[in-house]
Amino acid sequence: MSALIQSQANETFVLNLGPQHPATHGVLRVKLTMDGEYIVEAEPVLGYIHRMHEKMGENRTWAQFLPNTGRMDYLHALAFNHGYVALVERAAGITVPERAEYLRVITTELNRVSSHLLWFGAFILDLGGFSPLLYAFDDREHILDLLESVTGSRLTYCYFRFGGVYNDIDDNFVPGARAFIKRLRERMPMYHNLVTKNIILMKRLQEVGPISAEMCRKYGATGPVCRGSGINFDVRKHEPYSIYPEMDFEVPVYEQGDSMARYMVRMDEIEQSLRIVEQALDKLPEGPVMAEKVPKILKPPKGDYYHAVETARGSFGVRAVSDGGNIPYRLKLRSPTFSNLSLFGEACRGMLLPDALALMGSLDLVIPEIDR
Amino acid sequence: MSDYLKEIISGTWSLFVGLGITIRYFFQPVVTVQYPHQTLPMTPRFRGHTELVPDPESGGPLCIVCGMCEKACPSNCITVRGEKREGVKGKVLTEYTLDFTRCSLCGLCVESCPVTPTKAITFSRDYNLAGVSKEAYIFDLKKRLEAENR
Numbered sequence: 001m002s003a004l005i006q007s008q009a010n011e012t013f014v015l016n017l018g019p020q021h022p023a024t025h026g027v028l029r030v031k032l033t034m035d036g037e038y039i040v041e042a043e044p045v046l047g048y049i050h051r052m053h054e055k056m057g058e059n060r061t062w063a064q065f066l067p068n069t070g071r072m073d074y075l076h077a078l079a080f081n082h083g084y085v086a087l088v089e090r091a092a093g094i095t096v097p098e099r100a101e102y103l104r105v106i107t108t109e110l111n112r113v114s115s116h117l118l119w120f121g122a123f124i125l126d127l128g129g130f131s132p133l134l135y136a137f138d139d140r141e142h143i144l145d146l147l148e149s150v151t152g153s154r155l156t157y158c159y160f161r162f163g164g165v166y167n168d169i170d171d172n173f174v175p176g177a178r179a180f181i182k183r184l185r186e187r188m189p190m191y192h193n194l195v196t197k198n199i200i201l202m203k204r205l206q207e208v209g210p211i212s213a214e215m216c217r218k219y220g221a222t223g224p225v226c227r228g229s230g231i232n233f234d235v236r237k238h239e240p241y242s243i244y245p246e247m248d249f250e251v252p253v254y255e256q257g258d259s260m261a262r263y264m265v266r267m268d269e270i271e272q273s274l275r276i277v278e279q280a281l282d283k284l285p286e287g288p289v290m291a292e293k294v295p296k297i298l299k300p301p302k303g304d305y306y307h308a309v310e311t312a313r314g315s316f317g318v319r320a321v322s323d324g325g326n327i328p329y330r331l332k333l334r335s336p337t338f339s340n341l342s343l344f345g346e347a348c349r350g351m352l353l354p355d356a357l358a359l360m361g362s363l364d365l366v367i368p369e370i371d372r
Numbered sequence: 373m374s375d376y377l378k379e380i381i382s383g384t385w386s387l388f389v390g391l392g393i394t395i396r397y398f399f400q401p402v403v404t405v406q407y408p409h410q411t412l413p414m415t416p417r418f419r420g421h422t423e424l425v426p427d428p429e430s431g432g433p434l435c436i437v438c439g440m441c442e443k444a445c446p447s448n449c450i451t452v453r454g455e456k457r458e459g460v461k462g463k464v465l466t467e468y469t470l471d472f473t474r475c476s477l478c479g480l481c482v483e484s485c486p487v488t489p490t491k492a493i494t495f496s497r498d499y500n501l502a503g504v505s506k507e508a509y510i511f512d513l514k515k516r517l518e519a520e521n522r
Binding site: 066148149158170198199 | 389446480495
């Protein structure tokens with residue numbers, strides 16, 4: 001009793017969120033200093049799933065690092081594949097056949113849709129709604145089947161190779177992809193009726209967890225997080241690579257900066273990705289899927305190279321320094337979620353704990369990609 | 373005040389709309405596969421663990437023991453050994469071990485195989501892998517091929 005009387009009004013306590021917590025979607029630990037239900041300070045603690053991918057890259061040949069790229073962001077593995085492959089092609093001066101570029105864009109965008117669908121399901125699950133997850137997984141399953149029939153695996157694809165893609169698509173892929181686009185377009189209004197217009201979701205997300213454009217710039221946030229804060233930045237538009245300049249698509253930008261804005265950006269991006277896939281399927285040229293003269297033992301000339309791609313979570317950049325050998329001298333991976341998570345500490349100050357979890361879900365964290 | 377009432381009414385309505393959707397899906401056919409009882413066919417390109425391709429005539433392995441797959445593997449999980457035998461051109465395969473505990477199923481070994489026209493290693497369709505010991509996953513692919521031939 002006396003302890004209660006002696007306690008000061010501004011007493012705080014430390015709450016550990018994670019490293020094993022369903023809301024952190026992996027082994028992320030957040031040290032929260034709480035004042036009752038309110039967060040005074042939040043400090044993400046990283047390193048629980050650090051696998052030193054950069055160092056692994058410096059210990060194996062250029063081609064041997066390929067499977068690693070898919071293991072960083074397992075939800076959008078193909079974009080990570082694309083970033084690394086495009087970097088090495090830039091370094092070694094390999095020209096990729098047009099059909100291969102189209103296949104890369106088609107599969108990457110389908111993968112982006114599957115990533116957003118999984119995020120959608122898991123995010124609503126964080127907020128306490130279970131059924132949308134099952135509906136989203138039903139749609140996602142169609143994408144996984146499509147990609148499995150082309151790449152041979154369902155999650156950690158390793159489909160791109162220096163100079164092209166691993167193998168050509170089969171006859172069922174194009175009709176299958178078209179049927180999927182039609183199906184998802186028919187299902188999107190259902191998602192909006194079931195989830196987006198739901199009053200509980202609106203109350204949980206609107207004006208919750210505001211992130212200003214300035215904060216995004218300060219922490220280097222990219223992807224849907226910065227686009228939800230009114231910054232129009234998309235690597236596909238602003239530093240175009242592959243065949244994206246030929247595609248007609250919009251970059252959804254919302255000004256509000258709250259969790260709802262980030263939610264809407266991703267939902268709109270699903271539609272934009274479907275548009276890209278549709279156009280690419282229409283224009284898909286015939287021809288080889290692999291460049292002819294790719295040396296078996298690749299030795300890019302001496303130099304410092306960088307290539308960035310837009311993944312489902314933001315801009316992924318690879319920087320490689322080559323000393324002319326068959327092993328990279330230095331490999332630096334810039335992953336989007338690392339920057340997106342860094343702003344969490346500042347953004348959630350003064351928020352209620354459940355609101356902070358909504359904010360964390362809207363950042364779309366993939367922990368293996370943060371730790372690499 | 374009127375906005376407040378409007379929000380209550382439209383908000384309540386949105387909940388019923390959502391319930392209507394879930395009830396409609398409740399009566400629609402099941403989309404999941406009852407796995408142990410039902411299985412789906414594997415796609416022809418499924419990347420399982422590797423296995424040796426037999427020579428259609430002799431039934432022995434096509435492998436020429438060049439060691440390209442061993443070198444291409446990022447996880448060093450392949451061991452290939454061969455020996456010279458009298459009267460046979462090239463080397464004869466004596467051992468092909470795949471340490472599946474370390475394999476990441478990337479397929480670089482199959483790609484690197486120089487044997488033409490059919491590659492000497494291919495992906496198996498085996499996806500029902502389960503075991504209780506680590507040793508069960510250190511596959512002796514040559515023995516597997518011989519067991520298949522028997």
